[in-house]
Structures are given as C-alpha cells and as structure tokens.
Amino acid sequence: KVSEKILKNSQVSFYCGAIVSYSGSKEENYSLEQMLTHVMYALAKAKEYPGNKIWFFDAELHKKELQENNVELQMQRALNMGEFELYLQPKVDPLTRCLKGAEALVRWRMPGGVFMSPGEFMPVFERTGFSSRLDQHMLQEVGRLLYNWRKQGLKPIPVSVNLSRRTLYEESYIRTLEWVKENYQIDDGEITLEILESMAFGNLIKANELLEKVKNMGYLISMDDFGSGYSSLNVLAKLKIDELKIDQAFLRGITADSREKLILETIVRLAKDLNIPTVVEGVETADHEELGRSLGCDCAQGFLYSKPMPAEDFTDQFMKKGGCQYKFQISK
Numbered sequence: 001k002v003s004e005k006i007l008k009n010s011q012v013s014f015y016c017g018a019i020v021s022y023s024g025s026k027e028e029n030y031s032l033e034q035m036l037t038h039v040m041y042a043l044a045k046a047k048e049y050p051g052n053k054i055w056f057f058d059a060e061l062h063k064k065e066l067q068e069n070n071v072e073l074q075m076q077r078a079l080n081m082g083e084f085e086l087y088l089q090p091k092v093d094p095l096t097r098c099l100k101g102a103e104a105l106v107r108w109r110m111p112g113g114v115f116m117s118p119g120e121f122m123p124v125f126e127r128t129g130f131s132s133r134l135d136q137h138m139l140q141e142v143g144r145l146l147y148n149w150r151k152q153g154l155k156p157i158p159v160s161v162n163l164s165r166r167t168l169y170e171e172s173y174i175r176t177l178e179w180v181k182e183n184y185q186i187d188d189g190e191i192t193l194e195i196l197e198s199m200a201f202g203n204l205i206k207a208n209e210l211l212e213k214v215k216n217m218g219y220l221i222s223m224d225d226f227g228s229g230y231s232s233l234n235v236l237a238k239l240k241i242d243e244l245k246i247d248q249a250f251l252r253g254i255t256a257d258s259r260e261k262l263i264l265e266t267i268v269r270l271a272k273d274l275n276i277p278t279v280v281e282g283v284e285t286a287d288h289e290e291l292g293r294s295l296g297c298d299c300a301q302g303f304l305y306s307k308p309m310p311a312e313d314f315t316d317q318f319m320k321k322g323g324c325q326y327k328f329q330i331s332k
Helices: 002-008 032-046 059-080 118-128 130-151 171-183 204-217 233-238 259-273 286-295 311-317
Strands: 015-019 053-057 084-092 099-109 159-162 191-196 220-226 243-246 278-280
Touching: 059 118, 059 130, 084 130, 084 311, 099 118, 099 130, 118 130, 130 159, 130 171, 130 191, 130 311, 171 204, 204 220, 204 233, 233 259, 243 259, 259 278, 259 286, 278 286
Parallel strands: 015 053, 099 159, 159 191, 191 220, 220 243, 243 278
Antiparallel strands: 084 099
C-alpha cells in the first residue's frame, strides 16, 4: 500500500533510445558494442528534453555524435594552443547611449581560421565538465585584459564573465579568482561573474555562501538570462546578486498591451525595489531600446550597438576613444 501511494503521488518519465539504419544500406552489420553505444547515445539525447521522449539513432543523430566526439578529441588541444579567443560585446546606458561595460564571450577559432559555433561545443563542454576549465581560462584572459588597459593608460570598464552551472562550486575556481585579483591588480567591481539561476536550485544556502565569499573578494554577481527557464521569484529574492540580466526572449514580439510587456515591467520594478540594477539583452532595434529606456532598465546590450568583437578591436574602437565617455551613434 505504501508503494502504491508513492507511485500514485509520483511523476514518472519514460525515455527510450533506439537504433535504425542511418546510411540506408540493408547490408549494415553492427557489433553488439556498437549497437549499445548508439542506443545509449540516443537515450542520453532523449533525457536532455522534458517529457516522455523516444529518440532514434539515425543518420542525423549519427552525424551529431561524430561532431561531438570530434569536439571532445580537440578541446584540450585547443585550450593548450590558445584557440579560444576573447570577444567583447558592449553594455550601454539606454538613456545616454554611453558605454557602461562589456560582456566577455568565447569564440573557438580552429586551425585554418574556421570558427566553431558556441552552440556546437558548449553543450559538449557542459556534459564533460570541460566548461569549468574554459571558465577559468576566460577569467584569466579578462584579468589580463584589464591589466593591459591600465598599463596603456586606459581606465578599465567593468567586464562580466560567464560561468557554467557547476564552476563556482569547484575549489580550483575559487583559487583562480583569488589569483586573478592579486596577480592582475583588479579593483573591486571591475569583474562581474554571470551565473545562471539554475545554479541555486536545490541548494540556496550553499549558493549564497559561495556568492558571499566571492563578493568579499571584490567580484560582483549577475544573474544571467532571467526568465529563460524555470525562473523563481524566491531565488531572486534570496540570492545575493548585484545585477539582473533579463532574457532577450521578452523583447521578441512584444507589443504595447501584451502580457510579456506587463511581466517585463513587473520584473524591472521588483528589481528596483530590491536595489538590483537591470540589463536588458537582445536589443536589436530602436524600438527595443526605447522599451528598455521606458521601463527604466539601467543597461542595454545587443546588435543595435555592436556585435561581439575581438578584444583588440574593442580596445581600439571604444577604449581608446573615450571608454565610458564613448557615445554610440545609432543610425535611423
């Protein structure tokens, strides 16, 4: 009876991986090991999505498996060879259109100058745990950049760095934070760590302990892509953050009387009541900018101002032409 009660009150999900011919040949012969490998890969893909799913290992999935295997084989070599490059995208004051900061982004330039899309390699890095190594590399690159700006007589602007879900829980990353701060003489508030809201799910107390430790070092904390997943107002209220980045999905198809606009207004107002500055992402048009401005967002980021660019180009185009005094000119 106890088992029946548990089952009755539980939600059971079903996932299945299956194999089909992926080349169209009737003469295919798989070993048992190959079949098990392919089926398990299909099963893993099924589990990446909510709900009851059945995934078949077919030609398309086989191609994806080969691509992911290639990424796994090359990722450590790429890190050793410096193929992961630092790109920056401006963060802009929507009222004055002056530069306020930047977000650090990673780009993988492979041998021959070909770029691999982050959408291709980041899921593999997350699955294998390699994302934590990349996070440490990008943090060091940003620290070096701020140090070089100062050496050139340029006043650094705040730069934010993305973190994968598990990175902040690793002791090696905490040590890297301490090393970067000391080695590159980083002032308090010059680097912001962008975390995902899912980082705190299931362990809000532990998450806040880590964030408090990091903030005591002089780093700021931003919650990235708020509203893109399982957003919780409880997390927003209790997590110790210094900035809230609103997911660009809110700007897509928004109208004057839409429910999305009402939700966005509520989020920005709530953040202001909590003394948390807001950044609206995905600003691509003047209408998007005007919406962010009317809502009182403190910062805007998107293609309207600039696409992500190599750190060297960012330095030449913005830092050497005024830094925080640089004002963006938007053509109508």
